[in-house]
Amino acid sequence: MKESTLNKIRSDFPALNQKINGRPLIYFDNAATTLKPEVVTDSIATYYNSINSNVHRGVHFLSQEATDAFENARISIQKFINASHSHEIIFTKGTTESINLIAYSFSKNFIKEGDEIIISVMEHHANIVPWQMVCEEKGAKLKIIPMDDAGNLIIEDFENLITEKTKIVSVSHISNVLGIVNPVKKIIEISHKYNIPVMVDGAQGIVHKKIDVAELDCDFYCFSGHKIYGPMGVGVLYGKEKWLEKMPPYQTGGEMIKNVTFKKTTFNELPFKFEAGTPNVGGVIGLQAALNYLSATGLDIIYDYEEELLKYAIEKLSLIDGLQSYGTASNKSGVISFLLDGIHQYDAGTILDKLGIAVRTGNHCAQPLIDSIGISGTIRASFAMYNTKDEIDKFAEAILTVQEMFG
Amino acid sequence: MTIEEIENQLVEEFGLFDDWMDKYNYLIEMGKSLPVIDEKLKTDRYLISGCQSKVWVSAEMKDGKVIFKADSDAIITKGVISLLIRVLSNQTPDDIINANLSFLDKIGLKEHLSPTRSNGLTSMIKQMKLYALAFKAKMSK
Ligand SMILES: Cc1ncc(COP(=O)(O)O)c(C=O)c1O
Numbered sequence: 001m002k003e004s005t006l007n008k009i010r011s012d013f014p015a016l017n018q019k020i021n022g023r024p025l026i027y028f029d030n031a032a033t034t035l036k037p038e039v040v041t042d043s044i045a046t047y048y049n050s051i052n053s054n055v056h057r058g059v060h061f062l063s064q065e066a067t068d069a070f071e072n073a074r075i076s077i078q079k080f081i082n083a084s085h086s087h088e089i090i091f092t093k094g095t096t097e098s099i100n101l102i103a104y105s106f107s108k109n110f111i112k113e114g115d116e117i118i119i120s121v122m123e124h125h126a127n128i129v130p131w132q133m134v135c136e137e138k139g140a141k142l143k144i145i146p147m148d149d150a151g152n153l154i155i156e157d158f159e160n161l162i163t164e165k166t167k168i169v170s171v172s173h174i175s176n177v178l179g180i181v182n183p184v185k186k187i188i189e190i191s192h193k194y195n196i197p198v199m200v201d202g203a204q205g206i207v208h209k210k211i212d213v214a215e216l217d218c219d220f221y222c223f224s225g226h227k228i229y230g231p232m233g234v235g236v237l238y239g240k241e242k243w244l245e246k247m248p249p250y251q252t253g254g255e256m257i258k259n260v261t262f263k264k265t266t267f268n269e270l271p272f273k274f275e276a277g278t279p280n281v282g283g284v285i286g287l288q289a290a291l292n293y294l295s296a297t298g299l300d301i302i303y304d305y306e307e308e309l310l311k312y313a314i315e316k317l318s319l320i321d322g323l324q325s326y327g328t329a330s331n332k333s334g335v336i337s338f339l340l341d342g343i344h345q346y347d348a349g350t351i352l353d354k355l356g357i358a359v360r361t362g363n364h365c366a367q368p369l370i371d372s373i374g375i376s377g378t379i380r381a382s383f384a385m386y387n388t389k390d391e392i393d394k395f396a397e398a399i400l401t402v403q404e405m406f407g
Numbered sequence: 408m409t410i411e412e413i414e415n416q417l418v419e420e421f422g423l424f425d426d427w428m429d430k431y432n433y434l435i436e437m438g439k440s441l442p443v444i445d446e447k448l449k450t451d452r453y454l455i456s457g458c459q460s461k462v463w464v465s466a467e468m469k470d471g472k473v474i475f476k477a478d479s480d481a482i483i484t485k486g487v488i489s490l491l492i493r494v495l496s497n498q499t500p501d502d503i504i505n506a507n508l509s510f511l512d513k514i515g516l517k518e519h520l521s522p523t524r525s526n527g528l529t530s531m532i533k534q535m536k537l538y539a540l541a542f543k544a545k546m547s548k
Contacts, residue, residue, distance in 0.1 A: 021427070344481035346460045346526060354427055362459050376480075377459065405428075405435060406482060 001305040001385075009297065010386050012037040023356030026391045031176050031204060031335050031382035032360055033226045036290070040230060043289035047282045055281055056255060056272070070281050073288035074271070080291050081221065082212040083238055087270040090244070091279050094235035095203040096126040098222035099170070101237055101274060102199055103130035105247035106168060113139035116165045120145040120153055120182070121372055122175045125365045127201045131170060145171070147372075151180040151327035159190055169198045173205025173221075177364045177380065178327025179310070179335030181209070188217055197243060203227055207384075208306055208333040210299055213238055225283060229384075230290035234283030237274070244270050251276040302385045306334060309383050309392065316396045322403060326378055337364075337378040340399065343406045345377045351405060352379075355398045410502050413494050414510035421514035430515070431483070438486030444478040455527045455534055460484045462527035466538035471546075472497050473539055477531065484526050487511075487519050491528075495535055500546070503539035508532065 010016055015035040018025050027035060047069070053062040055070045071086070078086045092098045111117070117131050121144050135142050143166075145158045153171075169191045174181050184205075188198045197219035202211060206223035213221050220243070225234040239247075249256055249267055253276040258266045267273045294302065313336055317323055322341035340348055349361035362377045363370040370377060381395065408416070424430040444463060453463040460481035467474050475496040479485040494510070495503050511517050520528055 344460060344484075346481040347483045350483050351431065354431065405432060 001301055001308075005297070005301065006305075006386075006388065010388075012039070012293075013386050014038055016386060020356045020358070021354050026357040026387075026394060028381040028383065028387065028391075028395065029358045029360050030207075030384040030387075031227070031364075031380065033232065034207065034229045034384050035386070036229055036231065036286075037293050039293050040286045040289045044231060044282045044286040047285045054278055066281055069285055070279070073284045076288045076291060077236060080211075080295070081238060082214045084214065085241055088238055088241055088244065090237040090239065090271045090274045091284055092222075092235045092237050093233050093280065094224040094226070095201060095222045096224075096235075098220075098235055098237035099126055099199070099201065100130045101250040102170075102220055102222075102239070102247075103134050105250050105274075106197075106243070107134040107138060107140075108248050109246060111138050111140050111167050114165060115140040115167045116143055116161075116163060117141070118143045118145060118158070118161055118166060118169045120171045121147050122151070122153070122178065122180065122182075122366065122369045123170075123172055124176055124201065124203065125367070126203075127170055127172060128368065140167075141165075144368075147180075150329040151175070151178045152329045152331075153182055153187075155183060155186060155190070158187065162191070162194055162196065164194075166194065166196050169196055170201065171198070172201040172203070174208060174333050174335070175327065175366075175369075176204050176335065177337055177366045177369055177378065178329075179204075179332045179337070179382070180327050180329050181205075181331045181333050184218065185216055192217065197240075204334065208303065210303070219243055225287040225290065228287075228290055229293065230287035231283045234280045234287050236287075241270065244274070249273050249276065253277050255279075297385070305385060306383060309387055309389065310334060310336070312389050313381065313383065313392045313395075316392055317399070320396065320399055320403075323399065326373060326375075334384075335380060335382045337380045339375065339378055340403060340406075343402065345379045347406060348379050348399075348402050351402045352395075352398055355401065357395055357398055410494055410498055410506050414508075417490060417493070418510050418513045427515075434486035434490075434516075435482050436486075437489040438479075438482040438484075441478070441485055441489040441492070442476070444476045448476065449478065455530045460526045462488065462531045464488075464531050464534055464538075466535070466542070468542045468545075472499055473503060473542055475535060475538070479527065481526065483519070484528060487516060487528055488531065490516075491532065491535070500539040500543035504536055504543070 013035045051062055051065045053066040055067045074086045074089050077089050131142055143161045145153050147153050171182055171187055173184050184200050191198045199220035200218045202221050202223040207228045219240050221238040223236055226232040256268050256272050256276040258268050324339045326337045345361040352359055360380045448465050449463050453465045455462045460479050462479045464477040475492050477488045479488055511520055
């Protein structure tokens with residue numbers, strides 16, 4: 001990326017312009033949530049300051065404007081991930097709700113006692129617990145794809161887990177703890193050989209990779225707006241029409257119905273069947289603004305730069321004695337996780353914060369993965385397009401300071 | 408010394424540092440010099456699961472005063488524990504129950520007591536006060 005582009009990007013994110021504990025903020029907690037460019041917050045403010053009407057219900061001018069803006073955003077997102085139809089884009093409040101929706105609605109019609117669901121060892125709790133609940137309720141079984149020491153999912157083992165009872169496979173695109181990019185295309189190909197649908201948790205994938213759901217051929221893809229420079233409280237569930245059509249609604253109420261009498265209610269069609277109640281219109285508009293911002297900046301430029309940053313960070317950290325990295329496989333994106341010998345991650349995170357560096361420490365909502373590695377947590381640094389090599393240099397220096405203080 | 412006297416003493420000690428790093432280095436020193444509790448006590452019975460760092464705390468009664476012992480797997484947490492022990496250990500149950508511990512705010516370490524930090528310290532203080540209550544109830548029987 002050209003320096004002028006980088007500087008322009010940095011100037012678009014007002015939150016970068018602050019000091020934490022007297023030092024310029026170095027924000028390396030992007031996997032938790034990214035900062036927002038001003039165009040996103042502006043678009044939300046504009047919506048509330050002018051259009052601010054409910055969608056799909058009013059005959060009045062502003063209601064029509066709001067509906068147009070909302071449906072226009074749906075089409076933008078359809079194009080962004082290359083879905084076949086705009087009604088395959090369901091708005092939710094985030095990845096967590098998207099996965100809960102699928103787990104609930106899919107299992108209602110397609111999972112019965114004795115059936116099996118496959119996830120991987122490196123899932124976020126959001127892609128574990130909803131399936132666990134389904135298994136408990138239906139008497140189904142959860143099976144786990146293992147990984148090797150470098151963090152690669154073991155594909156041969158995956159294929160061996162499949163039986164005629166397997167009904168769905170749900171895996172993350174990119175691990176939020178290790179940054180490993182999982183071979184989802186391969187997993188989808190194998191699953192489809194047995195006619196098993198695949199859900200991809202794209203909470204981390206959406207921001208670091210070009211997502212083409214047609215090319216991937218995934219049956220479902222979920223992501224959150226706030227991890228791709230958009231607002232919190234809005235997310236997307238992409239689902240193939242053929243599956244969404246066959247799934248019952250998740251929540252019921254206004255907006256998602258066609259006809260209601262006290263005897264019987266018929267449901268609206270896609271996508272409204274899955275969007276009960278007033279949606280987060282401002283959030284959806286903000287998400288569209290974020291995606292437009294990315295496209296205008298140039299996706300390839302961003303992905304290349306993020307790759308360069310990650311490579312630089314891995315190299316820099318590899319020079320530090322007493323630093324242990326996790327998830328060392330080569331196919332990585334956006335995230336590094338590590339520990340310092342003899343230093344608790346909580347202690348390290350506390351001092352890094354004092355030095356103005358925001359990282360996350362702990363189990364990152366993926367306790368089974370952390371347990372399987374046999375540690376109690378990690379220090380995680382995760383990068384975004386506005387981060388710089390200079391920040392990584394400062395980070396490496398800060399790590400040396402931490403080691404000195406606890407040495 | 409009373410709880411208040413010890414608190415004032417700590418505020419004075421920490422007042423000597425104008426740099427956060429010196430303050431934390433001091434805290435780390437205190438954490439390191441905290442007598443490690445008996446491995447026997449490091450069981451689930453005494454464990455306060457704080458998610459990020461683990462804290463163990465035990466208490467016994469001696470001559471009308473409560474003696475606390477505690478430990479953590481994180482040094483900064485342990486440093487804060489050592490301050491709490493200096494203030495609360497060897498005091499009467501009543502004084503412990505009534506302590507408001509505002510000194511942590513005064514020395515700029517209040518952030519470590521935020522429940523959302525999940526380091527186990529808030530639960531630890533609650534546990535220490537519960538011990539004091541239990542001893543008080545036993546005494547008045
Ligand atoms: C891989 C993964 N899945 C799911 C989630 C949950 O996302 P949200 O909290 O936005 O619903 C996250 C967020 O940390 C994640 O990283």
